[in-house]
Amino acid sequence: MRIDIVTIFPAIFDALDVSLLGKARQNGIVDLRVSDLRDYTHDRHRTVDDTPYGGGAGMVMKPEPWGEALDAALAPPADDPVVIFPSPAGEVFTQSTARHLSQERHLVFGCGRYEGIDQRVFEHTASRARVRLVSLGDYVLNGGEVAVMAMIEAIVRLIPGVVGNPQSLVEESHEDGLLEYPSYTKPPQWRGLDVPPVLLSGNHGEIAKWRREQQFERTRRVRPDLLAED
Numbered sequence: 001m002r003i004d005i006v007t008i009f010p011a012i013f014d015a016l017d018v019s020l021l022g023k024a025r026q027n028g029i030v031d032l033r034v035s036d037l038r039d040y041t042h043d044r045h046r047t048v049d050d051t052p053y054g055g056g057a058g059m060v061m062k063p064e065p066w067g068e069a070l071d072a073a074l075a076p077p078a079d080d081p082v083v084i085f086p087s088p089a090g091e092v093f094t095q096s097t098a099r100h101l102s103q104e105r106h107l108v109f110g111c112g113r114y115e116g117i118d119q120r121v122f123e124h125t126a127s128r129a130r131v132r133l134v135s136l137g138d139y140v141l142n143g144g145e146v147a148v149m150a151m152i153e154a155i156v157r158l159i160p161g162v163v164g165n166p167q168s169l170v171e172e173s174h175e176d177g178l179l180e181y182p183s184y185t186k187p188p189q190w191r192g193l194d195v196p197p198v199l200l201s202g203n204h205g206e207i208a209k210w211r212r213e214q215q216f217e218r219t220r221r222v223r224p225d226l227l228a229e230d
């Protein structure tokens, strides 16, 4: 999968060299390219923002540098890309979003800062690629960078070959619409706390039943919205 990121803080994405992502890049599974929006400005101050038409607080990102930066990311050999703009005004990113995006060949992330990007950038980009505004949830970050880090981690780990044991992807929270069951390892007693005896019983039917009950109990307690019928 090819991933382009456009940002005014490219250094934030240095963290993608390590861990799972770093390995996926080394193995050639992910081709990640980070570009600096300011490289597409033409004034001495490398200006990327300006005051909003109509007045109001804050600054708006100018369309011209975005136009050129996205021209570069979408130029051949772009591969039928999806352009994702992280935004608290977007649709909520879920495991299902991650699953669908993990099956794409080319993702482009446009990280906005300040009060947002000139609306015409979204409109123009939508005329030449699939565009999605995506939010992590109902809270506000200063910019899209940290949100994009989270989205990329959620997406890339679902690409076949990135996570060592594919079964671990099947059993985790959200894949079956429930939270995951609690896990234990040795020793059987620690600081006066016992591992639930059923897990030491060797009875795989009983263990599976206990884990399922734990999933339902935990989901009902902390995320009843996941159980609500829709």
Ligand code: 6GU
Binding pocket: 085, 086, 087, 088, 134, 135, 136, 137, 138, 139, 140, 141, 142, 143, 144, 147, 148
């Ligand atoms: Cl995707 N961007 C920003 N700036 N804030 C957010 C977010 C995204 N998701 C939740 N809050």
